[in-house]
Amino acid sequence: MEGSLPKPGTKSRVASPTRDPERTRAAILRAATAEITAKGLTGARVDAIAERAGVNKRMLYHYFGDKQGLYLAVLEHTYAAIRTAEIGLNLTELDPVAGMRKLVLFTWHYFIDHPEFLSLLATENMNRAAYLKKSKAIRPLHGSLVDLIEALLKRGAQQKIFRDDVDPVELYISIAGLGFFYMSNRHTLSTIFGKNLSASARLAARGEHIVEVVLAYLKPVEKT
């Protein structure tokens, strides 16, 4: 039908081509991610999401059941994105220090580029991970993350470059935490310390700082 002359009196919307389910669904998901990460789950408005997406409100219910279903879809989509990206890192080809550096900086840059991920984590933790626990899709994604780190640590320990008693989960939480707190709390931190933590020079410096901290920790302890 597109391209043909619309009948007089027919609304023809360029922005949101009706009758394209895939596109409608994607538009809703994108809009919901933006709205929910900006306002939180309770703060997000169903009306606002529909408007942002340029679709009728009724469609949200058609595709996602209700607001909670929509939130769950956003959560799964967002978690899948980072875990998928991590798998594509290919750390096995690098020496342990370079691999660790790559992992740390990847994580850091992912946080910079995807503030919606940080925001969603905050929202989900306020919910005591209730939706995450309901999701069957998210948990399986995380085994490979631990494997990745474990392999890297093992290689480093064998080469005596890393200490040999590092817990991969504990380490991951440290790597993520060093970046997460800075980025997710940048608004309050910038205010109380009177510095603009979002300035790009500062972001780059922070990345190096995190690498230094992690590598210092991984260094084998000298015997005395």
Next chain:
Amino acid sequence: MEGSLPKPGTKSRVASPTRDPERTRAAILRAATAEITAKGLTGARVDAIAERAGVNKRMLYHYFGDKQGLYLAVLEHTYAAIRTAEIGLNLTELDPVAGMRKLVLFTWHYFIDHPEFLSLLATENMNRAAYLKKSKAIRPLHGSLVDLIEALLKRGAQQKIFRDDVDPVELYISIAGLGFFYMSNRHTLSTIFGKNLSASARLAARGEHIVEVVLAYLKPVEKT
């Protein structure tokens, strides 16, 4: 005293201490902190706060203007608590390593003991620190925190125990971040990694881990 008959006219009801403004105000603030940190600003219900506090809903408006005014009071009160506690640490009496250890563990235990602080930070950052920026009371509290860390770093550098190029704000963000992420995201992290991060043995281990990471980073770099 319990069990005995209260004299007529005597303030007796613990739940609703009428005619005691200080107590009423404090009860509202306490209830609001609990409700807001559990549900977020938009998720918190004014009715629920009033009920928790055992006061008439009207009183919230009497003392705090509106929901936003109440939130601001909670924010100021909560920030003041941690900054006040930090000042009482008296790190100057300890050697640099012991002082740093004390600061790190204090921060870590403060997060464990005051999950409402973490939650409030998440909420306020979702608001892009809008309320924090409005508050005249909070910002002045933070100069002394930086001074504290700076003094410690200086003493350590003079004694050649710490490297001499450490930015105190960057370091503070790392110390806090290593604990913050673990605690504030404990629900999602416990779920995706299949471990109960809130178990007390794990909390103690995490504290030692953070100390190790920080001290490893502060160690002067060896010349070669």
Next chain:
Amino acid sequence: MEGSLPKPGTKSRVASPTRDPERTRAAILRAATAEITAKGLTGARVDAIAERAGVNKRMLYHYFGDKQGLYLAVLEHTYAAIRTAEIGLNLTELDPVAGMRKLVLFTWHYFIDHPEFLSLLATENMNRAAYLKKSKAIRPLHGSLVDLIEALLKRGAQQKIFRDDVDPVELYISIAGLGFFYMSNRHTLSTIFGKNLSASARLAARGEHIVEVVLAYLKPVEKT
């Protein structure tokens, strides 16, 4: 059509004509006019308007934003009605005295027939015309009213029937004021003077009185 069976699926309920936006909107506007002119803006109750209109309270917000938006719509609608009616008077076809008489009596009868207009003016002036000033629709309506009177005065002056120094705005305020005060204050005036000013014989007499006053004023001053 009344009495016949409505087809299934046909709009049938007079009280709540669902799915007929025009009708719903009009019903709300009508109900709001009645309630607001009876009680004033602050005295009017949103619940009462919804009930009078036979619609869900939520619809007021759907169509008019909030109570103030609804009030503005009532104001614009009410002003438009009188100004439109005035334009339909066709005074140009009459001789000046007959034309003036028609204008004066039209104004007088309009006030008798539309007490809601008088009431709304009182309310709006208590607001210091705040809403009128915000309205872009109302002011343009008034140029033609002045033109109408000006043309009449000019013809009368040319024919030496009217004095030639009459300000049209001042005159309009007098014509309106002679009727407005009587009608808008009829409750207090009836009480303090112990007469029922709303009796129809009195209303007719007042109309003639106003005509006399206006024409006496317009009479050219005799030279001596």
Next chain:
Amino acid sequence: MEGSLPKPGTKSRVASPTRDPERTRAAILRAATAEITAKGLTGARVDAIAERAGVNKRMLYHYFGDKQGLYLAVLEHTYAAIRTAEIGLNLTELDPVAGMRKLVLFTWHYFIDHPEFLSLLATENMNRAAYLKKSKAIRPLHGSLVDLIEALLKRGAQQKIFRDDVDPVELYISIAGLGFFYMSNRHTLSTIFGKNLSASARLAARGEHIVEVVLAYLKPVEKT
């Protein structure tokens, strides 16, 4: 007690000396008049009146029973003021035209100087004069006003200066109406006609206009 040293810790308010019943009562009445004439009866806030008066809210109830009692007091006080002033006019000493002129201008200037009177009339008429009807004090004030006008008209008719068929109540309503509408509706009229009706030059001109209208009407009709 005044003049003596206040005990330390005692609040001593200069603005509203406590324990002076007359003054407290008057302050409340003044504040209530201002608030009610500015906002209407439903729009006026008891809290705002108390604050304006600088007294405790409880005092309003002590002196006036409730909000309605306070409104009634304001109404009676305000009506008494104009009727008392009218009695002091002493029109009997002047020739009829000068007397009428004096009465007309007095009325006009009273409206200019006492906008609260106009506002209160609007409010009371919105109430359909319900409070006025309840008041035993107000009605008796009005006989003398009619007498005053009647005497003036009679003298004028005897001297063949005025027509002899004028109804004094109808005339009073016209005199008042010519000023009332201009002043009470000055905000809407100024807006729709794009002129500032409150400018002092315009107010003076309006006064002369009203005098002209009234005297033209009173002029005896010429026989033909």
Next chain:
DNA sequence: CATGAATGAGATTTCATTCAT
């Protein structure tokens, strides 16, 4: 006489969701 904390009823407004077309 005076204070101001406290109250319950009710006001406006918001929100996720469903219905009729």
Next chain:
DNA sequence: TATGAATGAAATCTCATTCAT
């Protein structure tokens, strides 16, 4: 599939009035 009017429940906030001191 798509639309947008309609809804009921519940949220925030307001208000005149009373209570304890």
